[in-house]
Amino acid sequence: MKKLMCSVLALLTVFTCVGCRSRRDPNANTGDDYEVNLHPDTNVTATLRVAVNNYTAELKIVDELGALFKKKYPNVTVKAEPFASGISQQYSSWYNAGDMPDILINNTFDMFTLSDKGILLNLDPYIKAEAADTESDFDLNDYYESYLKMGQENFDGAQYMIARSADRVVCHYNKAIFEAAGVNMDLVKNGWTWDDFFTVCETLRTWYDANEREDYYLLDPYFTWEAVYNPIFEAEGVQYFDADGNVTLDKGDATENALKFIKSMMDKRYAAPISVEQAGMEANKGCILFHSQASSNIATKLQPYYPGQAVEEFYDVVTMPVFEGNEKIGCGAAGYSVYSGSENRDLAWQFLKVLLSKDGQNVMADSGANYVPVRKDMADYKDPTNHWGKGFENCNMSAFTYNCGANGDPDWNCYTTFIAQQKPKQATNISNAITSLISSYCNGNSYDTVIKSCVNAIERYIRM
Structure with a gap:
């Protein structure tokens, strides 16, 4: 999951044309009172169109999911x-041309607006x-609840998107640099705290400064x-909003404390x-991402x-640091709607079921990026039947699934529920205002100045 914030305002303006052509009236199927057929004729002839980002891995996913689908529906x-x-x-271009695909690649932010517009x-x-x-x-119980919720209206309502993978923020790190710096690796484990993280960063900062890397950030x-x-x-x-919005x-003091905490990592020269420019872990400059x-x-x-080195010699991954007693880790969702x-909605549902099957989840993992399955029963990355761990059996891939609510474990996943407290059209505007708040404060502006500007901006958006 990369940062998935598209122009929601653009969506609002382009999906308003009256009399746009479509293969079925969108207004007819926005509720939950339509009939479904869970067993379409396996000999049906049809074309199922899937909107997808133009990347090699994404095209491969659709192609191979299509091959699985053809085993049951050979004429589709x-x-x-x-x-x-x-x-x-x-999507605005397709919609206004009356030529929308049946299945749409999607994400949480865009889902809010697209579902709101029918x-x-x-x-x-x-x-x-x-x-x-x-x-x-x-069975819904086969899947991580938090990722299903990312595809629901207001995170607890109607299901408008099916998450295709378990997209969780983790802490990637350069293991070779950690070991060269003498980091206490006993601290670097799933569930570690921000205090542990700061201790590790202090060790790394000292080593960087002593080894001609003083101009690099961690x-x-x-x-x-x-x-x-x-x-x-x-x-x-x-608290972003009260019960009345x-x-x-x-x-x-909570917002100021959070901003001070973030800025402290820049003041200590841990983060740029x-x-x-970013620290550049992928360029072997920084060592944490x-x-x-x-x-x-x-x-x-x-x-x-x-x-010539095995991956586990220079790379590993661990959970994001947490505050002890109030553990929260960011997650998000990309998926399909x-x-x-x-006109092919019954077949489209069958396609989504293929995506969520074990074979479908392995297709995702084999696409060139080892996406983490959204199925709880595929969490064991060392199991060779679960392809997402292939080549990383000696790394800590459990960081992606640690305390995600499976098998009685707590669920530390934290999603941006605050965007559901206002109208869907304001999701991106509100998030952009908070982004500006963080940037402005970390760039040296006073708290009083930046919080006033942020609150004024959000209140202005709410009134729109």
Whole structure:
């Protein structure tokens, strides 16, 4: 999961044309009162169009999922519809041309606006029908609840998107540098605290300064990304809005404490100032990265600096640091939705079920980026039947699934529920205002100045 914040304002303006052509009236299927068929004719002839980002790995996923789908529906062609522009721009173009694909790659932010405008199919009738069908092998309990919620209206309502993988922010690190610096590796374990992290960073900073790396920073933090800052804010007790929707960021000390905590890592020269280039872990300069990217993406970029070495000699991963007693780790979701006007909605649902199957999840892992399965029963990365751990059996891949709510474990996953406290059209505006708050404070502006500007901006958006 990269930072997935598209232009929601653009979505609002482009999906308002009256009389736009579509294969089915979008307004007819925005509720949950339509009929479903869980058992489409296996000999049906159709073309199922899947909107997908124009990347090699993404196209491979759709192609191989299509091959799995054809085993049951041999006369259905699964056709990828690649696009290089943002979701808002491309979907508006298709919608206004009356040519929307059946299945849409999506993310939480865009899902809010698309579902609010009636573009996405409410999937609840299918989920309920599966639960009532004695022949069904689909069970919501097979999947991490927090990732399912990322595809729901207001995180607890109708299901408009199915998450395709467990996208969680983790702490990627350069193991070779950690060991060369003499880091106490007993501290670097799943569930470690921010105090542990600061101790490790102090050791690393000392080693960097003594080894002609004094101009390098340690950490690529992405502090202005909601998946990183929001767990810190929530753990510090920040309340974005009250029950009536009024802005409360400026009430009490929580927001200032969270900002001071973030800035302290820049003051200590662990992280680069926000106005400066990132530390560059992937270029073997920095040695820590907070992100949800697949391990294969990071290790592949580091490999040229460690020729001939096994991946576990120079790379590993651990959970994000947490505040003891108030443990929160950022997560998000990319997934697939069904267009509300699709004439192939029953087949589209069957495609989503293939995606969520064990074979489908292995297709995701084999695409070139070892995406973490959204299925709880595939968490064991050392099990050779679970492909996502292939090549990383000697790394700590459990960081991606540690305390995600499976098997009675606590669920530390933290998602941006604050965006659901206002109208969907304001999700990006509000998040951008908070991003500006963090950037401005870390760039040296006073708390009083930046919090006033942030609150005024959000209140202005709410009134729009």
